[in-house]
Amino acid sequence: MSDLYTLTEQAIDGLALDLELVDVERAPLGLLRVTIDKEGGVTIDDCEQVSRLLSRIFEVEDIDYNRLEVGSPGVDRPLRTVADFKRFIGQRVQIRFRVARDSHKVFTGILEVEPEAVPEELAAQADGELNPIFSLVVEDKKNTQTLVFAYSEVEKAKLDPVLDFRKGKKK
Numbered sequence: 540m541s542d543l544y545t546l547t548e549q550a551i552d553g554l555a556l557d558l559e560l561v562d563v564e565r566a567p568l569g570l571l572r573v574t575i576d577k578e579g580g581v582t583i584d585d586c587e588q589v590s591r592l593l594s595r596i597f598e599v600e601d602i603d604y605n606r607l608e609v610g611s612p613g614v615d616r617p618l619r620t621v622a623d624f625k626r627f628i629g630q631r632v633q634i635r636f637r638v639a640r641d642s643h644k645v646f647t648g649i650l651e652v653e654p655e656a657v658p659e660e661l662a663a664q665a666d667g668e669l670n671p672i673f674s675l676v677v678e679d680k681k682n683t684q685t686l687v688f689a690y691s692e693v694e695k696a697k698l699d700p701v702l703d704f705r706k707g708k709k710k
Contacts (some may be wrong), residue, residue, distance in 0.1 A: 543602065547573060550591060550596050558585060561612045561619070569605025571597075574612050576627075581611040618696040621671055628652050633699040634675060636692050646686060647699050650675035 550562045558581070561574040566668065575581055575589055590609040618624055618632065633647045640646075651674045675686045 546596065546600060546602075547593060549671060551575065554588060554592060555622065556585060556588070560562050560698070561617065563603075569603075571602070571604035571606070571609060572608045572610070576612050576616065582631045586610060613700065616701065618697045618698065622671055624650065624671070624690060624696070625652070626678055627698060628673075631699050631701060633697055634688075634693055635695040638690065638692070639684065644677055644694075646677050648675040648686075650674075651685075653677060666676055 542562070544563045547563050551560050556577070558575050558577050561576050562572070564572040564574075566572050573589065573593060575585065577585070586609045590607055596602075596609055597607070603698070603702050618627060628650055630650055632648065632650045633645065635645045638644075652671075670689050670691045672687060672689055675688065677684050677686060
């Protein structure tokens, strides 16, 4: 699957549309789902161009699939890379940590960067990869707390925007 991801990523990079590959997923019944994103959002034309390109490349590379679906990640976009975390600073996110904190693993709050509070031992992982420090400002009915964490502590994360469909409607 990583080869398929790499092949897809290289193809999309070649389009020069500032698109980012978010995910490549094999779904049941031969469905190959490709999720793309870009600053300002993905258009139908972006999806169409990527679909046409990938159809040709997958045929040449003999990738087995019955149907190709290219789309945007939606409002609850997953955050998988350090670049994703940096891009969405200031946004409301939901984070699942690898190890529980205060008997909870899942927290929702505003993602912030934590440059001053970086303990030196957390700044880089043993393999030399950068392991940036972020914080999550979590508010509940009683209080506000700030969780400081290293990127490597995150098991899973996604955007978690508050959607108000009543906005602009007259009462």
